[in-house]
Amino acid sequence: MNHSTHLFPAIPTQLTGQTLVSHAGLSVLTSFLNAVDFRRLCEDRFSQFVPATATHRPGNILGALALSLAAGGEQATDIDQLRAAPELFGPVASDATVSRFLGRVKEQPEAFSYGFATMTRSLRSKVWDAAGPRNPARLATATNPLIIDLDASLVHV
Known part of the structure; x- marks a missing residue:
């Protein structure tokens, strides 16, 4: 049994003089998810969406899906790009496991939406608190709110 509290292995980085670095930016995202x-x-x-004895837990599945999207994936089966590098991403759920997980989510959309909303609030609070x-946002008030203006290209996913 693996007792690590991390979702993904720590990826060591070093300068080698080579010009090609595949998935290097994902190490920042994996470190963030672990932190x-x-x-x-x-x-x-989300534990209700997987059997109690399942090897791939909800964090593993959702974390792999998030990394896959960040790496340019367009659908759930694109997590195979992570599966091809187990030394970087650890064990990644099979397409069938992801499909079963998403099928259970589809059967209970309200439960998933509620869990996702509360998890998002918890994550946001942790990140803001960590900023100290x-x-x-510490100076924001109802009359002087914090405005975050995100400018980005729309990507069809």
């Missing part, structure tokens, strides 16, 4: 205890939050909110005095 905010994504595994525990997912287990708390650098937290830009």
Whole structure:
């Protein structure tokens, strides 16, 4: 049994003089998911969507799906790009396991939506708290709210 509290293995980085680095940016996302205890939050909110004895827990499945999207994936089966690098991403759920998980989500959309909303609030609070005095929201008020203006290209996923 694996007792690690991390969702993904720590990926060591080093400069080698080579110009090709595949999936390097994903190490930041995996470190972030580990730092905010994504595994525990997912287990708390979504354990009803997997059998109690399942090897791939909700954090593993949802974390792999998030990484897959960040890597340019367009559908759930694109997590195979993570599965091809187990030394970087650890064991990744099979397409069948992901499909069963998503099927259970589809059967209970309200439960998943509620769990996702509460998990998002918890994650947001953790990140803002971790910012400490650098937290830009600490000076926000009802009359002077914090406005986050996100400009980005729309990507069809």
